[in-house]
Amino acid sequence: MLQFIIRRTVGAFVTLFLIGAATFFLFVAAPSDYASLACGKDCSPQRLADIREALGLNLPLAQQFWDFMSGIVTGRDYPTGHCSAPCLGVSFYSGDMVWSTIMDRFPLTLTLTAGGAIVFLVVGVGAGMIAAYRRGTLVDKVATGASMVLSSFQIYFLGPVVLTILVYGTGLMEDPKYVPVTEDPVGWFVGMSIPVCVMATIFTAQYTRMARSSMIEQLAEDHVRTARAKGMSRKYVFLRYAWRGSLIPIVTVLGIDVSSMLGGAVVTELTFSLQGIGRLAVDGAVNKDLPLTMGVMLFGAFFILLINILTDVTYAWIDPRIRLS
Amino acid sequence: MMSHRARGARAVVIAIAAGSLALTGCSKNEGGKSGKDSKKDQKEAAVQSKAVTYVDAAGSTGPAKEVPGAKPGGTITVYQEAGLSHLDPGQIYVSDAGQVANLLFRRLTQFQEDDKGNVSVAGDLATDSGKSSDGGKTWTFTLKDGVKDENGNAITSSDVRHSVERLYAKFIFDGPTYLQSWLSGSDYRKALPGGGFDGKHLPASVLDTPDDKTVVFHFDQPRPDLPQTLAMAGYAVVPAKGDTKEKYEKKPVATGPYKIAQNKAGKLLKLVKNTNWDPKTDSVRHQYVDGFTIQFGVTESTQTKRLIADKGENKNAIQLTNGVEATQIQDVINNPEASKRTVKGYQPYVMQLTFNLDRVKDLKVRQAVTYAVNSKSLIAGEGGAYGGDVAPNYFAPTLPGYEPAYDPYGRLKTPQGNIAKAKEILKSVPAAEKKLVFAYANSEAGQKRKVAIEDALTKVGFDIVAKEVDAASYYEQIGKLKNPYDIYISGWGQDWPSPGTVVTPIYDGSQVFDGSSNYSHVKDPKVDALTKKALTQEPAEAAKTWKEAQHYLLENVIPAAPLWYTKQFQISGSNVGGARYGSVSSLIDINRLFLKS
Numbered sequence: 001m002l003q004f005i006i007r008r009t010v011g012a013f014v015t016l017f018l019i020g021a022a023t024f025f026l027f028v029a030a031p032s033d034y035a036s037l038a039c040g041k042d043c044s045p046q047r048l049a050d051i052r053e054a055l056g057l058n059l060p061l062a063q064q065f066w067d068f069m070s071g072i073v074t075g076r077d078y079p080t081g082h083c084s085a086p087c088l089g090v091s092f093y094s095g096d097m098v099w100s101t102i103m104d105r106f107p108l109t110l111t112l113t114a115g116g117a118i119v120f121l122v123v124g125v126g127a128g129m130i131a132a133y134r135r136g137t138l139v140d141k142v143a144t145g146a147s148m149v150l151s152s153f154q155i156y157f158l159g160p161v162v163l164t165i166l167v168y169g170t171g172l173m174e175d176p177k178y179v180p181v182t183e184d185p186v187g188w189f190v191g192m193s194i195p196v197c198v199m200a201t202i203f204t205a206q207y208t209r210m211a212r213s214s215m216i217e218q219l220a221e222d223h224v225r226t227a228r229a230k231g232m233s234r235k236y237v238f239l240r241y242a243w244r245g246s247l248i249p250i251v252t253v254l255g256i257d258v259s260s261m262l263g264g265a266v267v268t269e270l271t272f273s274l275q276g277i278g279r280l281a282v283d284g285a286v287n288k289d290l291p292l293t294m295g296v297m298l299f300g301a302f303f304i305l306l307i308n309i310l311t312d313v314t315y316a317w318i319d320p321r322i323r324l325s
Numbered sequence: 326m327m328s329h330r331a332r333g334a335r336a337v338v339i340a341i342a343a344g345s346l347a348l349t350g351c352s353k354n355e356g357g358k359s360g361k362d363s364k365k366d367q368k369e370a371a372v373q374s375k376a377v378t379y380v381d382a383a384g385s386t387g388p389a390k391e392v393p394g395a396k397p398g399g400t401i402t403v404y405q406e407a408g409l410s411h412l413d414p415g416q417i418y419v420s421d422a423g424q425v426a427n428l429l430f431r432r433l434t435q436f437q438e439d440d441k442g443n444v445s446v447a448g449d450l451a452t453d454s455g456k457s458s459d460g461g462k463t464w465t466f467t468l469k470d471g472v473k474d475e476n477g478n479a480i481t482s483s484d485v486r487h488s489v490e491r492l493y494a495k496f497i498f499d500g501p502t503y504l505q506s507w508l509s510g511s512d513y514r515k516a517l518p519g520g521g522f523d524g525k526h527l528p529a530s531v532l533d534t535p536d537d538k539t540v541v542f543h544f545d546q547p548r549p550d551l552p553q554t555l556a557m558a559g560y561a562v563v564p565a566k567g568d569t570k571e572k573y574e575k576k577p578v579a580t581g582p583y584k585i586a587q588n589k590a591g592k593l594l595k596l597v598k599n600t601n602w603d604p605k606t607d608s609v610r611h612q613y614v615d616g617f618t619i620q621f622g623v624t625e626s627t628q629t630k631r632l633i634a635d636k637g638e639n640k641n642a643i644q645l646t647n648g649v650e651a652t653q654i655q656d657v658i659n660n661p662e663a664s665k666r667t668v669k670g671y672q673p674y675v676m677q678l679t680f681n682l683d684r685v686k687d688l689k690v691r692q693a694v695t696y697a698v699n700s701k702s703l704i705a706g707e708g709g710a711y712g713g714d715v716a717p718n719y720f721a722p723t724l725p726g727y728e729p730a731y732d733p734y735g736r737l738k739t740p741q742g743n744i745a746k747a748k749e750i751l752k753s754v755p756a757a758e759k760k761l762v763f764a765y766a767n768s769e770a771g772q773k774r775k776v777a778i779e780d781a782l783t784k785v786g787f788d789i790v791a792k793e794v795d796a797a798s799y800y801e802q803i804g805k806l807k808n809p810y811d812i813y814i815s816g817w818g819q820d821w822p823s824p825g826t827v828v829t830p831i832y833d834g835s836q837v838f839d840g841s842s843n844y845s846h847v848k849d850p851k852v853d854a855l856t857k858k859a860l861t862q863e864p865a866e867a868a869k870t871w872k873e874a875q876h877y878l879l880e881n882v883i884p885a886a887p888l889w890y891t892k893q894f895q896i897s898g899s900n901v902g903g904a905r906y907g908s909v910s911s912l913i914d915i916n917r918l919f920l921k922s
Contacts, residue, residue: 168631274622275591
């Protein structure tokens with residue numbers, strides 16, 4: 001196990017470096033850069049050169065890339081102050097340290113991810129399991145039908161509908177907003193409840209369908225039939241054998257979903273005007289803000305790699321037949 | 326240039342141009358239908374044509390005139406979609422940061438607007454709008470007593486000198502460059518590479534501060550617009566004592582009625598009262614509310630929905646520079662209660678279909694396109710009459726020199742385009758020249774514009790090859806001298822109410838270079854001569870010259886086909902008082918807001 005984790009961790013760092021290189025060189029290959037955008041009115045060649053120099057864009061590309069990547073490990077000095085490791089540079093647009101900005105936005109994204117995951121795992125997987133357990137009954141039909149309908153919705157449709165009804169129309173709820181849980185737990189819960197629930201609704205539908213089909217497959221497995229043949233109750237077999245086995249595909253998809261959400265729930269954040277990692281990614285791309293884009297990309301990639309490792313470890317826990325080596 | 330001594334009256338007209346700034350069809354919207362409102366805007370723009378005036382010491386003394394019904398207290402919530410790129414005054418050039426700068430920073434001069442919409446330039450830090458001498462080449466400003474920064478330090482002429490000199494430093498790259506270029510030439514940084522931080526200063530023959538209260542600017546030619554130039558946010562004072570150079574962006578020192586309490590870039594900006602601001606020294610700003618909480622990242626669509634709903638804290642909210650989202654304009658107009666809470670008026674921008682003169686060399690082609698374009702369908706895509714108005718020429722209604730009836734291509738009569746006339750002109754044009762490469766931005770607005778342009782020009786016989794361009798770098802792409810496009814839509818607005826800030830940057834031959842805003846690459850000796858002449862003339866004389874330049878350009882050169890004037894349409898919460906359209910900013914006048922309860 002330890003060897004596996006070490007090997008995967010080393011591989012993750014190499015992957016991160018490659019992602020950083022790919023992002024950097026794709027970004028600089030684009031037809032424009034931040035300096036040109038910032039130059040604005042009266043953009044004389046001298047003015048453009050001044051901006052490039054101020055941002056360090058006049059340096060050779062290799063040096064820019066090396067300065068950025070080495071800064072993650074060693075930190076960097078900027079005219080605005082020292083950027084401690086892990087230094088992801090200074091945003092061209094705002095002049096802020098990218099790491100600080102990400103850390104400022106991350107709690108919101110974490111709330112969305114964790115809150116959403118709790119809802120769609122409990123409700124979605126729960127409903128799917130029950131539907132499978134009661135296959136063919138009214139409960140199954142309702143769960144399947146509802147999941148079909150809800151999974152065809154999109155956040156950018158469902159979000160405004162919910163806002164129109166609960167916020168703009170009846171005034172039952174306030175505008176979605178994020179306040180730190182440490183400052184105001186009630187405000188945090190209330191402010192994030194609509195975005196979390198709307199986002200989770202879409203995922204819940206998908207997890208219901210997935211859990212149902214996975215469980216139905218498991219219930220048809222030989223070992224489950226054998227257990228039943230040996231006289232074990234349906235409920236016992238369901239909870240003792242089938243349930244665990246059905247988790248493998250769910251964990252796989254959960255890993256992908258959670259890691260991508262931690263990298264930024266762009267549509268959810270834009271729909272509810274929230275300022276999380278997803279919004280940062282959009283801002284970075286729109287403003288041609290290289291350090292911000294690099295920072296957010298690496299941050300998101302880090303979670304994808306981390307959760308990939310955790311997912312592999314979880315496989316082994318769920319199914320001892322899987323060997324990590 | 327009129328000297329101060331010649332100005333005995335409290336306010337002296339300096340720009341007797343037809344058309345105006347204050348004017349501009351700006352008004353508090355009382356609701357109504359779009360067609361009627363548009364006609365009302367146009368009528369007001371014509372009727373309210375007034376000249377910008379310069380104000381003497383009496384008119385520059387505070388406190389500012391009370392806003393009827395104003396009450397103290399409360400915090401106004403401000404919504405804005407994108408974060409501010411800068412808070413260092415030297416770096417501020419765009420309207421979002423400019424609006425915030427109105428609350429935070431003071432300059433030597435400032436624009437002030439009366440209840441009737443008359444706009445003047447008054448002294449801000451200075452006792453008046455400045456005294457000119459030596460034929461307009463020398464300008465002298467005397468500082469008011471009692472002006473302090475947020476730390477309680479008195480503002481002196483050294484601070485003003487420092488504020489100017491730091492603009493020469495390389496870390497200041499985003500702000501306006503008018504003053505620096507006028508003082509030290511286009512390569513101004515070489516005159517003071519250290520930006521004054523190394524103890525070296527501009528010579529007294531350029532910038533002199535003979536005592537703590539006097540600032541003297543010396544130019545090599547008359548600069549009649551200087552008082553207006555200095556009213557730009559980019560020329561706000563930066564007290565020498567608190568200047569942290571690059572770090573200044575994060576915590577600039579306030580001199581206005583509010584100061585920064587919390588700054589999370591791109592997310593939140595909290596302003597609270599600056600207790601060292603003395604209303605007796607300020608003839609424009611108020612300090613009615615306790616503070617402003619500016620929330621970034623709230624989309625224009627969400628802002629509009631929240632403000633229409635007008636619930637909870639949204640009753641105390643305004644939009645900073647965003648407006649009512651185009652798709653929700655009808656929701657606002659059809660809601661009498663919401664409609665009463667809107668302010669509207671012209672923006673300074675004229676949108677036009679620019680010709681790349683290096684590629685579209687046949688005047689007949691340019692004439693035909695100018696006749697053929699369909700302003701009506703383009704405006705429909707901008708939100709209809711609340712989004713824009715037909716532009717018959719190059720000067721916006723916000724510009725002194727605006728001629729509402731000057732319409733050489735009959736755009737007002739046939740806003741959908743004069744197809745017959747265009748076809749007739751094209752008869753003698755070879756087929757090869759009818760093929761035009763049209764660049765458009767790959768945004769929602771760009772797509773709509775592409776359809777309208779393509780449709781109108783195809784109808785008259787042009788072969789349009791539409792090329793999509795990244796919206797974020799659109800202006801950069803069309804600003805390239807060797808760009809591969811024949812026609813592209815561009816917009817421009819004045820930096821202050823003078824045609825000099827329009828004609829010079831986009832039509833002067835000296836501005837033809839990579840990245841320049843002379844998108845058509847027009848280089849005409851007559852236009853250049855007229856521009857040079859107007860820039861050194863008294864405003865009244867200059868207005869005639871600018872008029873001649875515009876007529877010559879539009880009738881003989883046609884570097885662009887005028888399409889539409891952009892308009893602003895903002896909404897605020899029901900508890901916000903004092904909301905009106907600010908003629909200079911073309912946005913809600915942020916200096917006079919209060920909360921009703």
